[in-house]
Amino acid sequence: MYKSKKTETILMVAMVVLAAVALGCQRGGPEVTPDYDTTDVRDVDPSVDDATTGDGLPDVDVSELLFERDSGLQTIYFDFDDDRIRSDMESVLRDNAELIQEHPGVMIQIEGHTCEIGTQEYNLTLGEDRALSVRNHLIRLGVDGDRLTTVSYGQEMPANPGTSESDLRQNRRAEFSRAM
Numbered sequence: 001m002y003k004s005k006k007t008e009t010i011l012m013v014a015m016v017v018l019a020a021v022a023l024g025c026q027r028g029g030p031e032v033t034p035d036y037d038t039t040d041v042r043d044v045d046p047s048v049d050d051a052t053t054g055d056g057l058p059d060v061d062v063s064e065l066l067f068e069r070d071s072g073l074q075t076i077y078f079d080f081d082d083d084r085i086r087s088d089m090e091s092v093l094r095d096n097a098e099l100i101q102e103h104p105g106v107m108i109q110i111e112g113h114t115c116e117i118g119t120q121e122y123n124l125t126l127g128e129d130r131a132l133s134v135r136n137h138l139i140r141l142g143v144d145g146d147r148l149t150t151v152s153y154g155q156e157m158p159a160n161p162g163t164s165e166s167d168l169r170q171n172r173r174a175e176f177s178r179a180m
Contacts, residue, residue, distance in 0.1 A: 066103055073176035076134050083129035085137050097141035107179035110134050112152040115168035127152030134174045149179045
Protein backbone atom coordinates (compact mmCIF):
# COMPACT_ATOMS: atom_id res chain seq x y z
CA MET A 1 0.00 0.00 0.00
CA TYR A 2 1.27 3.42 -0.91
CA LYS A 3 1.88 5.88 1.94
CA SER A 4 2.63 9.50 1.34
CA LYS A 5 5.64 11.20 2.80
CA LYS A 6 3.31 13.37 4.84
CA THR A 7 1.59 10.34 6.41
CA GLU A 8 4.96 8.76 7.27
CA THR A 9 6.09 11.98 8.91
CA ILE A 10 2.93 12.25 11.00
CA LEU A 11 3.29 8.62 12.16
CA MET A 12 6.95 9.17 13.02
CA VAL A 13 6.15 12.29 15.08
CA ALA A 14 3.33 10.46 16.89
CA MET A 15 5.66 7.58 17.82
CA VAL A 16 8.29 9.98 19.12
CA VAL A 17 5.71 11.83 21.24
CA LEU A 18 4.36 8.55 22.64
CA ALA A 19 7.87 7.35 23.47
CA ALA A 20 8.65 10.65 25.21
CA VAL A 21 5.44 10.45 27.24
CA ALA A 22 6.15 6.84 28.20
CA LEU A 23 9.68 7.66 29.31
CA GLY A 24 8.47 10.68 31.26
CA CYS A 25 5.95 8.56 33.17
CA GLN A 26 8.51 6.03 34.41
CA ARG A 27 9.26 6.08 38.11
CA GLY A 28 12.67 6.61 39.53
CA GLY A 29 13.74 9.25 37.05
CA PRO A 30 15.93 12.11 38.07
CA GLU A 31 14.45 14.40 40.69
CA VAL A 32 13.79 17.86 39.41
CA THR A 33 14.48 20.67 41.86
CA PRO A 34 12.63 23.91 41.27
CA ASP A 35 14.81 26.98 40.88
CA TYR A 36 12.71 28.97 43.40
CA ASP A 37 12.08 28.72 47.15
CA THR A 38 9.15 26.40 47.89
CA THR A 39 9.17 26.98 51.65
CA ASP A 40 5.80 28.19 52.82
CA VAL A 41 6.22 31.32 54.92
CA ARG A 42 3.80 29.82 57.47
CA ASP A 43 6.30 26.98 58.01
CA VAL A 44 8.94 29.53 59.04
CA ASP A 45 6.77 32.14 60.80
CA PRO A 46 3.59 30.76 62.45
CA SER A 47 2.31 34.30 63.05
CA VAL A 48 1.65 34.67 59.32
CA ASP A 49 -2.03 33.98 58.72
CA ASP A 50 -3.94 33.23 55.54
CA ALA A 51 -5.60 36.21 53.90
CA THR A 52 -8.88 34.32 53.71
CA THR A 53 -11.96 34.05 55.84
CA GLY A 54 -11.07 30.54 56.94
CA ASP A 55 -13.30 28.90 54.39
CA GLY A 56 -10.97 29.52 51.47
CA LEU A 57 -12.78 32.64 50.28
CA PRO A 58 -10.41 35.60 50.17
CA ASP A 59 -11.65 38.79 51.82
CA VAL A 60 -15.25 37.59 52.17
CA ASP A 61 -17.17 38.60 55.28
CA VAL A 62 -19.06 35.37 55.98
CA SER A 63 -21.36 37.19 58.38
CA GLU A 64 -22.93 38.83 55.31
CA LEU A 65 -24.40 35.40 54.57
CA LEU A 66 -26.76 36.03 57.49
CA PHE A 67 -28.56 38.55 55.35
CA GLU A 68 -28.83 36.55 52.11
CA ARG A 69 -32.47 36.10 51.16
CA ASP A 70 -32.42 32.32 50.60
CA SER A 71 -29.75 31.10 53.01
CA GLY A 72 -29.74 33.69 55.78
CA LEU A 73 -32.14 34.87 58.43
CA GLN A 74 -35.70 34.22 57.39
CA THR A 75 -38.67 36.56 57.64
CA ILE A 76 -41.18 36.04 60.46
CA TYR A 77 -44.85 36.51 59.50
CA PHE A 78 -47.72 37.58 61.75
CA ASP A 79 -51.49 37.35 61.72
CA PHE A 80 -53.62 40.44 61.14
CA ASP A 81 -53.51 42.93 64.03
CA ASP A 82 -51.34 40.59 66.10
CA ASP A 83 -47.82 40.63 67.50
CA ARG A 84 -47.75 37.06 68.83
CA ILE A 85 -45.37 34.55 67.23
CA ARG A 86 -47.38 32.12 65.11
CA SER A 87 -46.80 28.42 65.75
CA ASP A 88 -45.59 27.89 62.17
CA MET A 89 -42.89 30.54 62.78
CA GLU A 90 -41.40 28.80 65.86
CA SER A 91 -39.04 26.60 63.83
CA VAL A 92 -38.04 29.55 61.65
CA LEU A 93 -37.10 31.51 64.76
CA ARG A 94 -35.14 28.54 66.14
CA ASP A 95 -33.18 28.34 62.87
CA ASN A 96 -32.60 32.10 62.95
CA ALA A 97 -31.37 31.91 66.55
CA GLU A 98 -28.85 29.22 65.58
CA LEU A 99 -27.59 31.31 62.66
CA ILE A 100 -27.23 34.39 64.85
CA GLN A 101 -25.30 32.41 67.47
CA GLU A 102 -22.91 31.12 64.78
CA HIS A 103 -21.87 34.74 64.15
CA PRO A 104 -21.27 36.17 67.63
CA GLY A 105 -19.78 39.49 66.49
CA VAL A 106 -22.74 40.59 64.39
CA MET A 107 -25.33 43.04 65.66
CA ILE A 108 -28.84 42.33 64.35
CA GLN A 109 -31.65 44.80 63.77
CA ILE A 110 -35.19 43.40 63.82
CA GLU A 111 -37.54 45.43 61.63
CA GLY A 112 -41.27 45.36 62.38
CA HIS A 113 -43.69 45.86 59.47
CA THR A 114 -47.47 45.97 59.04
CA CYS A 115 -49.99 46.02 56.24
CA GLU A 116 -51.69 49.29 55.28
CA ILE A 117 -54.86 48.69 57.31
CA GLY A 118 -55.00 51.08 60.26
CA THR A 119 -53.58 54.50 61.03
CA GLN A 120 -49.92 55.29 60.63
CA GLU A 121 -49.50 55.74 64.40
CA TYR A 122 -51.23 52.45 65.17
CA ASN A 123 -49.11 50.59 62.59
CA LEU A 124 -45.86 52.06 63.91
CA THR A 125 -46.79 50.79 67.38
CA LEU A 126 -47.81 47.36 66.03
CA GLY A 127 -44.58 47.12 64.02
CA GLU A 128 -42.54 47.88 67.14
CA ASP A 129 -44.52 45.29 69.13
CA ARG A 130 -43.80 42.68 66.44
CA ALA A 131 -40.09 43.48 66.43
CA LEU A 132 -39.97 43.28 70.25
CA SER A 133 -41.87 39.98 70.18
CA VAL A 134 -39.26 38.49 67.85
CA ARG A 135 -36.41 39.95 69.94
CA ASN A 136 -37.82 38.50 73.18
CA HIS A 137 -38.34 35.11 71.56
CA LEU A 138 -34.74 35.06 70.27
CA ILE A 139 -33.48 35.94 73.75
CA ARG A 140 -35.47 32.99 75.18
CA LEU A 141 -33.74 30.82 72.56
CA GLY A 142 -30.32 31.88 73.87
CA VAL A 143 -29.37 34.89 71.73
CA ASP A 144 -27.67 37.70 73.67
CA GLY A 145 -30.18 40.56 73.86
CA ASP A 146 -27.37 43.13 73.67
CA ARG A 147 -26.87 42.10 70.04
CA LEU A 148 -30.49 42.75 69.06
CA THR A 149 -32.03 46.13 68.27
CA THR A 150 -35.54 46.87 67.02
CA VAL A 151 -37.13 49.39 64.70
CA SER A 152 -40.65 49.81 63.36
CA TYR A 153 -41.42 50.81 59.81
CA GLY A 154 -45.16 50.29 60.23
CA GLN A 155 -46.81 50.29 56.81
CA GLU A 156 -44.11 52.42 55.13
CA MET A 157 -42.08 49.60 53.55
CA PRO A 158 -44.45 46.97 52.17
CA ALA A 159 -42.97 43.75 50.84
CA ASN A 160 -45.87 43.63 48.42
CA PRO A 161 -47.67 46.84 47.41
CA GLY A 162 -50.84 45.03 46.34
CA THR A 163 -54.16 45.30 48.14
CA SER A 164 -55.47 41.73 48.11
CA GLU A 165 -55.50 39.79 51.37
CA SER A 166 -52.67 37.63 50.00
CA ASP A 167 -50.59 40.76 49.34
CA LEU A 168 -51.36 42.28 52.73
CA ARG A 169 -50.43 39.03 54.48
CA GLN A 170 -46.87 39.34 53.11
CA ASN A 171 -46.53 42.77 54.72
CA ARG A 172 -47.28 41.60 58.28
CA ARG A 173 -43.75 40.62 59.10
CA ALA A 174 -40.46 41.09 60.92
CA GLU A 175 -37.24 41.11 58.91
CA PHE A 176 -33.57 41.16 59.87
CA SER A 177 -30.73 43.43 58.87
CA ARG A 178 -27.28 44.32 60.15
CA ALA A 179 -27.47 46.88 62.95
CA MET A 180 -25.08 49.77 62.49
